[in-house]
Every structure is written in structure tokens, then in C-alpha cells.
Amino acid sequence: MPTRTQHITHRFDGGWATDFGALVSGLPTQTSEIRLPFVLEAKNIFWTLDGGFRKIGGTAVVGAEQESGATIMGVYDYWRIGASGSATRRKVCHVGTKIKEDQDTGTWQDLFSSLTADAHPNYSTFNDLLIIASDSSSAADAPRSWDQTTPQNLAGTPPNFAFSVEHKNRLWAAGVATNPSRLYYSVADDPEDWIGTGSGFIDISAGDGDEITGLASFKNELWVFKGPNKGSIHRITGASPSDFARVVFVHGLACIGHSTIVQLRDDLLFMTPSGSIRSLKATAAFGDYNDTAITNHINTWLIDNLNFSKLYQSWAVADPANSLLYISVPTGSSTTNNVVLVYDYQFQQIGRPDRWSRITDWDTHSLASAINAGLPVIYGGGADGYVRQVNISTRNIDTTGAIDSRVQTPHLNYGSSTQYKTFADLGLTLSPTGNESVDFEWIRDSIRENAIVLNQGDATVELGDSGSPDSADFMLSIDELGGLIFNEVYADMEEGGSFRWIQYQFVQDSIDDDIHLYAFSTGLQFDAFGTE
Numbered sequence: 001m002p003t004r005t006q007h008i009t010h011r012f013d014g015g016w017a018t019d020f021g022a023l024v025s026g027l028p029t030q031t032s033e034i035r036l037p038f039v040l041e042a043k044n045i046f047w048t049l050d051g052g053f054r055k056i057g058g059t060a061v062v063g064a065e066q067e068s069g070a071t072i073m074g075v076y077d078y079w080r081i082g083a084s085g086s087a088t089r090r091k092v093c094h095v096g097t098k099i100k101e102d103q104d105t106g107t108w109q110d111l112f113s114s115l116t117a118d119a120h121p122n123y124s125t126f127n128d129l130l131i132i133a134s135d136s137s138s139a140a141d142a143p144r145s146w147d148q149t150t151p152q153n154l155a156g157t158p159p160n161f162a163f164s165v166e167h168k169n170r171l172w173a174a175g176v177a178t179n180p181s182r183l184y185y186s187v188a189d190d191p192e193d194w195i196g197t198g199s200g201f202i203d204i205s206a207g208d209g210d211e212i213t214g215l216a217s218f219k220n221e222l223w224v225f226k227g228p229n230k231g232s233i234h235r236i237t238g239a240s241p242s243d244f245a246r247v248v249f250v251h252g253l254a255c256i257g258h259s260t261i262v263q264l265r266d267d268l269l270f271m272t273p274s275g276s277i278r279s280l281k282a283t284a285a286f287g288d289y290n291d292t293a294i295t296n297h298i299n300t301w302l303i304d305n306l307n308f309s310k311l312y313q314s315w316a317v318a319d320p321a322n323s324l325l326y327i328s329v330p331t332g333s334s335t336t337n338n339v340v341l342v343y344d345y346q347f348q349q350i351g352r353p354d355r356w357s358r359i360t361d362w363d364t365h366s367l368a369s370a371i372n373a374g375l376p377v378i379y380g381g382g383a384d385g386y387v388r389q390v391n392i393s394t395r396n397i398d399t400t401g402a403i404d405s406r407v408q409t410p411h412l413n414y415g416s417s418t419q420y421k422t423f424a425d426l427g428l429t430l431s432p433t434g435n436e437s438v439d440f441e442w443i444r445d446s447i448r449e450n451a452i453v454l455n456q457g458d459a460t461v462e463l464g465d466s467g468s469p470d471s472a473d474f475m476l477s478i479d480e481l482g483g484l485i486f487n488e489v490y491a492d493m494e495e496g497g498s499f500r501w502i503q504y505q506f507v508q509d510s511i512d513d514d515i516h517l518y519a520f521s522t523g524l525q526f527d528a529f530g531t532e
Contacts, residue, residue: 006525008523012051012053013037022411024412046357056403063386075093076091077371080130091104094121128147137160143161157195167236182204234249235248279292314330316328360404366380424525429518437508439453442504
């Protein structure tokens with residue numbers, strides 16, 4: 001039967017972006033498919049290569065609450081190869097005035113005590129020894145070491161450094177309050193000897209108004225970052241004290257802190273004091289330009305929302321199994337990291353732009369990569385005294401909390417803002433794991449919100465229908481075709497309404513329920529032109 005309704009399929013061709021404005025005008029509709037270049041909200045979701053999105057995984061606590069709910073300032077996955085060749089694993093965390101360890105049983109035990117509360121920690125492993133430091137300059141917080149047997153102050157006479165890395169068979173350290181621009185290195189193969197032959201230091205632009213804020217061993221060189229004011233990046237070349245040399249990489253670019261430096265594929269990323277995430281490769285190619293930041297799509301949100309006084313406590317960690325980068329940051333007046341920014345770089349392989357989303361429902365002040373049964377996982381330390389494994393298969397927070405996921409499109413006019421359109425019907429293409437609901441909301445011009453609830457396992461439903469499936473419903477399932485569960489849900493929008501501009505939002509905020517949306521379609525009737 002002839003119809004004047006045009007059905008337009010929408011696919012997501014970009015991620016969360018706040019710097020593109022709120023409107024998308026003039027998208028072509030002749031092909032009956034449009035690709036949305038960005039979205040205004042992408043909360044508690046991951047993007048998928050098929051052009052859609054899915055709710056994030058849930059969290060599970062590791063052990064009991066620690067220190068009456070004090071913030072877990074840092075978490076580390078410490079492996080050691082013993083004399084027998086077998087590997088033993090311990091998890092370590094900073095909480096309150098203590099450093100604790102878990103012998104992979106979920107029971108946390110005191111390792112060190114009487115430390116400065118809420119200091120920002122650092123961990124490195126060298127010659128099977130765990131080296132622990134923090135940004136507290138107190139003598140009581142001198143660098144520590146642990147070999148899974150003896151916890152002690154780091155032997156020898158090390159400087160009171162805040163962070164360290166292994167490079168060229170030496171431990172390199174910085175962050176000493178009395179010598180903020182000094183880079184120290186130990187004797188070769190001995191992190192406990194800082195005064196013997198072969199040890200020493202290099203002053204990195206002393207007196208330039210900045211301090212060393214981070215170190216990284218990358219591509220056979222040691223990279224030294226300074227900040228937080230004017231900023232500079234330096235390379236240490238050479239293999240021994242006789243040929244160590246400093247080469248200035250760039251001036252005018254600062255790093256906010258050591259725990260924001262992370263290797264991602266064949267590049268090194270770091271956070272600046274403005275909250276932007278920069279790349280060494282892009283800096284080498286283009287210099288210090290704002291548009292080389294991988295965060296340039298969300299810079300407005302960063303400026304408007306970050307708590308810059310606590311930004312140095314941010315953590316960045318790569319999740320290579322899922323082609324994701326997580327960055328925990330403090331927002332608003334929060335003194336702990338309360339939002340995780342998610343950078344999805346898997347789209348590089350298909351020639352499409354990388355995408356951002358954000359996670360608000362994981363309590364992860366600190367972040368750490370770990371290995372469980374040979375597989376990479378991510379741990380988070382909460383502001384509530386719990387260590388958690390995050391992004392697990394269940395869609396809940398610690399078994400009892402719901403995850404509020406939502407995606408909001410920009411406002412669309414389908415080629416003309418003077419022509420009225422009527423929203424006639426809706427279609428969702430998705431992969432349900434059951435009969436979970438999804439809230440679909442739309443905003444027409446000045447009419448703020450309309451909403452319906454759809455069940456993902458349904459076939460066609462009417463507006464306002466409860467959507468209970470019956471034997472006539474059709475859903476392609478893994479049992480019938482041997483593939484992924486797939487369904488299309490349609491709704492007649494009897495009250496869809498007329499509009500010039502329209503915006504859509506998808507919400508799934510029920511505990512243990514998921515959403516994996518590939519695309520959505522709208523049936524639109526193109527009506528008269530009007531300027532009133």
C-alpha cells in the first residue's frame with residue numbers, strides 16, 4: 001500500500017562530543033540511512049564496531065571494606081618469579097594510612113602502616129622487588145620495598161622520591177621535594193644502591209619554574225615530563241653514565257602527573273594540566289597544538305567539569321583486550337576521582353574516528369591493569385574502601401546496584417528546519433539477552449520530553465503497550481540459527497507528534513539488564529513548510 005512515510009535508519013558514526021554543538025542540520029535522507037557524526041551523551045556504554053553501543057559491564061568487590069571506607073588511593077598487581085620458576089601474585093593497595101596486600105584470596109592484610117593519609121602512590125617492579133613510593137615528602141613515607149616476604153624501607157640511601165621506573169637495567173626516580181628537577185638513577189641491576197659507582201643524577205632544566213611530574217621508559221629511551229606550569233618533555237638517551245644525555249623534545253607542554261602516562265599501542269599518552277590527553281606521536285608531528293589532543297572533541301566538558309585542584313590524582317590505564325583506554329578523573333567539587341573517561345580506539349582498524357564515552361557508575365578513584373588466569377582485567381580502587389574488578393559480565397554494581405546507561409543524539413532537522421515532520425513509527429535493531437526493557441525518549445522543538453518503554457524481546461508493540469511477548473512474537477535466536485541473538489522491535493508512534501527539530505535518547509537503567517543496540521529507524525512523514 002502506498003505511504004507517504006519515509007523510514008530512515010540511523011547508525012552511530014561518532015562518539016560522545018561536546019565541542020560540535022547540539023544540532024546536526026542537512027543530513028541526507030534520500031538513501032534512507034543517515035550516520036550520526038556524534039552524540040551529546042554516551043554514559044555507561046561502550047561503542048561497538050557494528051555501529052551501535054552496549055551497556056558497560058558491572059563490578060565485583062575484592063574482599064571486605066577497608067579502613068572504615070577510606071579511599072583506595074592506588075592498586076597494583078605484583079607478580080614475582082621465585083627460585084623454583086613458579087610465579088606468585090599479590091595485589092597491593094594504598095588505603096588510609098596503610099599499604100595492604102592480598103595473597104589472591106580476597107583477604108587484605110597490613111603491609112605498612114603509619115603513613116600519610118591520602119598520598120598519591122606509585123608502584124614499579126625491578127629485579128623481582130616491588131618498589132613503593134608516594135607524593136608525600138614526609139620522612140615517614142620514604143620509599144618502601146617488598147619481595148613478598150620482607151616489607152621494609154628501600155635499602156641503601158635512596159632519595160625520598162615520589163615515583164620510579166625501570167630503564168636500562170636501572171631504577172630511575174624523581175619527585176623529590178628538595179630537588180624537584182633532579183632525575184636520579186641507581187647502580188645497574190641494584191635498586192637498593194644509589195651512591196655506588198654507576199649511580200648518579202641528571203638535572204632537568206633546574207630553576208625553570210616546573211618540577212618533574214612523570215617518567216616513562218619508551219622506545220629504548222627514558223622520557224621525562226615536567227609541569228605543571230610552562231611544561232616541557234625531555235628524552236634521556238644512552239645506555240650507561242658515560243653516554244647518558246638529555247635531549248629536549250618539546251617546550252610548552254606539561255604533564256599533570258605520573259599516573260596519567262600510559263603506553264597505548266605504539267604511542268605514549270599523557271594528561272596535561274588542562275585535562276587534555278596528548279600523544280607523543282602527534283606532538284612530534286605537529287608540536288603543541290590543541291587539535292592534536294585526542295580529547296579535542298570533549299574539551300568543553302573537561303574545562304566545565306574537572307576539579308583541576310585534584311587532577312594530579314588522575315589515573316590512566318589501557319585495556320588492550322577491548323581496545324579501550326580508561327582515565328579516572330575528579331569532577332565538580334569531588335576530591336576523589338568519580339568519573340571514568342573511556343577512549344575507544346578500535347575504530348582505527350576500519351578507518352573511522354575514535355570515540356569517547358564516560359562511566360559514572362563505577363566507583364574507581366584509582367585504576368590498575370592486572371592478569372587473571374592469563375587474561376587482562378582492570379581493577380579499581382573506590383572512594384568507599386573497596387577494591388573492585390570492573391567490566392565483569394554481570395550488568396550490576398556489586399550485585400545490588402543498577403547501571404544507568406544512556407545515549408542522546410544531537411537535535412536533527414532532516415534537511416530543513418522550516419519543514420514540519422511527523423514522527424510516525426520507530427524501529428530498534430538490537431541483540432537482547434532476554435526481555436529487558438529500554439526507555440525511548442524524544443524531544444520535539446520546545447516540547448521537552450516524551451517517552452515510551454519497549455521490551456527488547458518483543459515484536460511489534462503499540463504505544464503504551466506493556467510489551468509482554470507471546471507465542472506469535474518472532475526473534476532470531478542462537479538456538480534457531482546458531483548465531484547471536486537478534487531482534488527488531490517496532491512501535492507505532494500514535495503520539496509521536498510534529499516537529500522541526502527532534503532529539504532521541506535511549507535509556508537502560510534496570511539492574512542486571514543489558515542493552516546492545518545496533519541501529520534505530522524512524523518513520524517520518526514530511527509535511528508542509530512553515531515559518532510561524
